[in-house]
Amino acid sequence: MEFLIASAIGVLTAAGIYLLLRLRTFPVILGISLLTYAVNVFLFTTGRVVIGAPPVLRDDIDFYTDPLPQALVLTAIVISFGMTAVVVMIGLGAFLGSDDDHVDDQVTPSNDGEKEGAK
Amino acid sequence: MSLFIIVALPFFGALLPGLMNPAGRSATAGVTFTVTLSAFIGLLTNLPAIIAGEVVTARIDWMPLLGLNFTLMLDGLGFFFAMLILGIGLLIIAYARQYLSREDNMGEFLTYLLLFQGAMVGIVLSDNILLLLIFWELTSLSSFLLIGYWKHLPEGRQGARMALTVTGMGGLAMIGGMLILGNIVGSYDLSVILQNRELIQADPLYLPALILILLGCFTKSAQFPFHFWLPHAMAAPTPVSAYLHSATMVKAGIFLMARMWPVLSGTPEWFVIVTTAGLITMVLGAVIAVFKHDLKALLAFSTVSHLGLITMLLGTGTAFGAMAAVFHILNHATFKAALFMSAGIVDHEAHTRDIRRLGGLRKLMPVTFAIVTLAALSMAGIPFLNGFLSKEMMLEEATHTVLFDLPLLVPVLATIGSLFSAAYCFRLISHTFLGPVRDDYPSKPHDPNAAMWLPPALLIIPVIVIGVAPFLVEPFVRLVTYSVLGGAAEMPYAHLKIWHGFGPALYMSMIAVVGGLLVLALFRPALTLWDATPRPEAKTIFEALIAAVVDLARMLTLPLHNGAFSRYAAIATIWIVGAGYFAWRTGTASLADYPNQTTDPVLISGWAMLVAATLGMVFLHRNRFLSLILMGIVGLMVSVGFVFLSAPDLAMTQFTVEAVTIILMLLALNFLPERTPVESTVLRRMRDTVVAIAGGLAAFGMAYYFMLRDPVAPTISDFHLANSYKGGGGTNVVNVILVDFRGFDTFGEIIVLSIAALLIYALTEALLGGPIRARLLNRKPQRPQAGGVHPMMMVVLTRGMMPVALMVGFYIFLAGHNEPGGGFIAGLIVSIAVVMQYMASGFAWASDRLRYPYHGVIGAGVLVAGLTGIGSWFVSKPFLTSDFTYVRIPPFNEFELATAALFDVGVFLSVVGAVMLSLESFSRLARRKDSPESDYAMDIDPSRHDPEPQSAQEGV
Incomplete structure (x- = not known):
């Protein structure tokens, strides 16, 4: 099971990084979102992976999963919404202002061989 | 008065000039004067203790772990400098009131001046070397502001930059030196360091520490080879030159050398470095000064020369040298500040400072002439003026100093320095004031009003009084010298007096005066010779150096930092992965503590969907709409995973956040292109794939x-599990952690979320306030619009669902403390319920029914949470201490009331407000399109030309 979860984190990270390296705002934002999932799941699993023992206290149970990473990740999820919203807004504002949704600075020519990018 | 107040007064006082600015220039200067006067009087109240030989201290432990304490100390030396700083500061403020013109912003100037004054007083009163360093850097910064005060002058800006670069670099070196020193002694308290002379001088790091500290002192006090910045700083307004560059800031380096004298001096290294630098500076400054035509440049180089003189005296390492240095600091501050202010007066009246265009001012400006003559003669070392006395002592000390085994070297150089010093003083008097009255001055000069000449005139009083009756200040000079020596040397027996009998010092003085007159007589040929000699121009060298550094930085930075975000992201990823790999290779791996748990088929199917959706996003990312839907699937699978892995709270949060995120992205996608074009080369995509796979x-x-190993340190989770019910009164440990154990973190987080929402709102406002608004109005929809904007079925359904959704939200909120749920999740559920109304019935309909603006909701949330936290202060508990009790109202079961629930209300409100404000802002961009009663005359709305009839605004 740990292998599955770890590989899911790996796939999410790889896809996130690939999209992060694209040249337009929208895929970059998607990439950041995927990375957020990966990071949240990773943080969550630092409390070990436990099935069927939610940290809600019951009289006759004395084994619970680790509540601390859950509390950390909960706020992280909510904050990541705020962050995504701000990034989307900035990207949107930039596109509406210049009719261009490149993430790279198009004024100084980069020596990346990307100069002839279609507008 | 407490030392804290003396240091704090200028800093707090710096707030006042700006406020007083509208009240007029005199009021502004008056307030500033009062602030400085209060600090000055406060300082004088400590005089009896100082005279009694006590050391006044004040202490607050600021960061004890770093050894950084706010410790102040006032001894004779500190008192002496503080008195100079505040006393001359008073005169400068009065003078600046007259000097600055109407166009200059008086409030700004005086604010900088007070900041500088506070920083200077801080340096001389610090008892902690780290604190001293902070004030030291503050003087560099505030002097930068003061030198560049006339922002319209390029020389002012360049001079300010040069001063900041040189003194800033010196300060940086000094930080290193001070840290070494603190490390050797084991304390950063000056009073402790000063007790450890043997320990410091025996340490192998003594020499590096000495060199680094001296770098700081030499740059600040303009010693060779860092002397070049001072003349360029003369682009500052004259009050600044008089204050910073004669009496105070440039003396900071001298002060520090004097302060550190007991522990650093007396070694051959100290003697050679400090004495040599001082001698070279003294002679070089004096020679250059003779041939400067700008009054202020002449005075600047003369200051450089005198600072060199004092440095040399400190360098000799004898008690007599220290005493002479102290005495000369006092004398130099008086005559030089008077000279600078007088130069300002000449400039102010004649509109030029060029000596070649002046002359004959004696008849036109008799008062100024008197002041300058007395001050300059004192500087030249003429008897019965104070400069003579300390210069005699310097020459006396020089005859006893042997450098590099050449007995005549120091006396001869000292005499040459004095000779040229006398020469520029004579030139200053004769070429500016003597000679025939000219008729080609840029402006007809005359004496200014008394308010302007009084400050320099007041400084002439000590020049004469000390010169005639040196025994008056002798106790004070001895007191200061005593604290400089700090027990490291015996007090000298010498006394301050005018007549020491015939001796080498007197002969050297005579040679200097006669030689000075000779140079003046031969000035024309000497100048021709001087102009013909090639000299290295310090400014050019400095600029070439800076340019080289900038080129180097550019060469290193540009390949990494070329403005392409994807490049930074790639470099960062590679770097992080590389660092991780290095750590892995060099660290030790342990065996797994746990086996891999058996896998459930449900989990496998969830994993398969997640991976498929993720890969789909990568391969289909050019279709933006589709990739958004795929992202929804990924999010859903993550939430399902949370349910499965014992995290119901997380699942609910992830699920609801996913919903609002997708709505938000859809709103944004409405304005963005539908497809991402193919731009990158195959090669680049290959590279990105490799980077991505490595990262994955x-x-x-x-x-x-x-996951298969225990953490290296024991977790703190058990504490939370054990105390959740006992201490927090809730059985849902995650919620108790959020609102109780880590309530302060949560408080910070809702504030961050609120700020994000407000930022989005502000950006929307900015977009709608600019030319983009018109573009949005003229926008053509990318897709064909649906016939009915507000479908009847959906409207009816959502309205019916609203109360149900609210009830669910309410339940989840209340249950939160004991069951999965809580303020965050309830807030998100309620937001979704409200968003559905917007989607179904339209923006206008929904906002018409909105009773409270979302900003208000956000504010109320943060306020409720904050006030709940503050509430615990009333029962003398720390911020956000929670309490709970059980209540039973007869027909119902017993239930719990906790203050944490009130805090959760705050969380709930902030989340609702923040989510709704963000979504509302996005939809406001789109709203204009559909609102027929736009207040814009040019409202061209494509949907109105739709062949379909426009549905009613409310949609029903």
Whole structure:
């Protein structure tokens, strides 16, 4: 099971990084979102992976999963919404202002061989 | 008065001039004067203790772990400098009131001046070397502001930059030196360091520490080879030159050398470095000064020369040298500040400072002439003026100093320095004031009003009084010298007096005066010779050096930092993965503590969907709409995973956040292109794939390794599990952690979320306030619009669902403390319920029914949470201490009332407000399109030309 979860984190990270390296705002934002999932799941699993023992206290149970990473990740999820919203807004504002949704600075020519990018 | 107040007064006082600015220039200057006067009087109240030989201290432990304490100390030396700083500061403020013109912003100037004054007083009163360093850097910064005060002058800006670069670099070196020193002694308290002379001088790091500290002192006090910045700083307004560059800031380096004298001096290294630098500076400054035509440049180089003189005296390492240095600091501050202010007066009246265009001012400006003559003669070392006395002592000391085994070297150079010093003083008097009255001055000069000449005139009084009756200040000079020596040397027996009998010092003085007159007589040929000699121009060298550094920085930075975000992201990823790999290779791996748990088929199917959706996003990312839907699937699978892995709270949060995120992205996609074009080359995509796979493998490896092992340190989770019910009164541990154990973190987080929402709102406002608004109005929809904007079915359904959704939200909120749920999740559910109304019935309909603006909701949330936290202060508990009790109202079961629930209300309100404000802002961009009663005359709305009839605004 740990292998599955770890590989899911790996796939999410790889896809996130690939999209992060694209040249337009929208895929970059998607990439950041995927990375957020990966990071949240990773943080969550630092409390070990436990099935069927939610940290809600019951009289006759004395084994619970680790509540601390859950509390950390909960706020992280909510904050990541705020962050995504701000990034989307900035990207949107930039596109509406210049009719261009490149993430790279198009004024100084980069020596990346990307100069002839279609507008 | 407490030392804290003396240091704090100028800093707090710096707030006042700006406020007083509208009240007029005199009021502004008056307030500033009062602030400085209060600090000055406060300082004088400590005089009896100082005279009694006590050391006044004040102490607050600021960061004890770093050894950084706010410790102040006032001894004779500190008192002496503080008195100079505040006393001359008073005169400068009065003078600046007259000097600055109407166009200059008086409030700004005086604010900088007070900041500088506070920083200077801080330096001389600090008892902690780290604190001293902070004030030291503050003087560099505030003097930068003062030198560049006339922002319209390029020389002012360049001079300010040069001063900041040189003194800033010196300060940086000094930080290193001070840290070494603190490390050797084991304390950063000056009073402790000063007790450890043997320990410091025996340490192998003594020499590096000495060199680094001296770098700081030499740059600040303009010693060779860092002397070049001072003349360029003369682009500052004259009050600044008089204050910073004669009496105070440039003396900071001298002060520090004097302060550190007991522990650093007396070694051959100290003697050679400090004495040599001082001698060279003294002679060089004096020679250059003779041939400067700008009054202020002449005075600047003369200051450089005198600072060299004092440095040399401190360098000799004898008690008599220290005493002479102290005495000369006092004398130099008086005559030089008077000279600078007088130069300002000449400039102010004649509109030029060029000596070649002046002359004959004696008849036109008799008062100024008197002041300058007395001050300059004192500087030249003429008897019965104070400069003579300390110069005699310097020459006396020089005859006893042997440098590099050449007995005549120091006396001869000292005499040459004095000779040229006398020469520029004579030139200053004769070429500016003597000679025939000219008729080609840029402006007809005459004496200014008394308010302007009084400050320099007041400084002439000590020049004469000390010169005639040196025994008056002798106790004070001895007191200061005593604290400089700090017990490291015996007090000298010498006394301050005018007549020491015939001796080498007197002969050297005579040679200097006669030689000075000779140079003046031969000035024309000497100048021709001087102009013909090639000299290295310090400014050019400095600028070439800076240019080289900038080129180097550019060469290093540009390949990494070329403005392409994807490049930074790639470099950062590679770097992080590489660092992780290095750590992995060099660290030790332990065996797994746990076996891999058996896998459930449900989990496998969830994993398969997640991976498929993720890969789909990568391969289909050019279709933006589709990739958004795929992202929804990924999010859903993550929430399902949370349910499965015992995290119901997380699942609910992830699920609801997913919903609002997708709505938000859809709103944004409305304005963005539908497809991402193919731009990158195959090669580049290959490279990105490699980077991505490397990153993914690294994340996989790290997660897998970690999941099967115990953390290296014991977790604190058991505490939370054990105390959740006992201490927090709730059985849902996650919620108790959020609102109780880590309530302060949560408080910070809702504030961050609120700020994000407000930022989005502000950006929307900015977009709608500019030319983009018109573009949005003229926008053509990318897709064909649906016939009915507000479908009847959906409207009816959502309205029916609203109360149900609210009830669910309410339940989840209340249950939160004991069951999965809580303020965050309830807030998100309620937001979704409200968003559905917007979607179904339209923006206008929904906002018409909105009773409270979302900003208000956000504010109320943060306020409720904050006030709940503050509430615990009333029962003398720390911020956000929670309490709970059980209540039973007869027909119902017993239930719990906790203050944490009130805090959760705050969380709930902020989340609702923040989510709704963000979504509302996005939809406001789109709203204009559909609102027929736009207040814009040019409202061209494509949907109105739709062949379909426009549906009613409310949609029903």
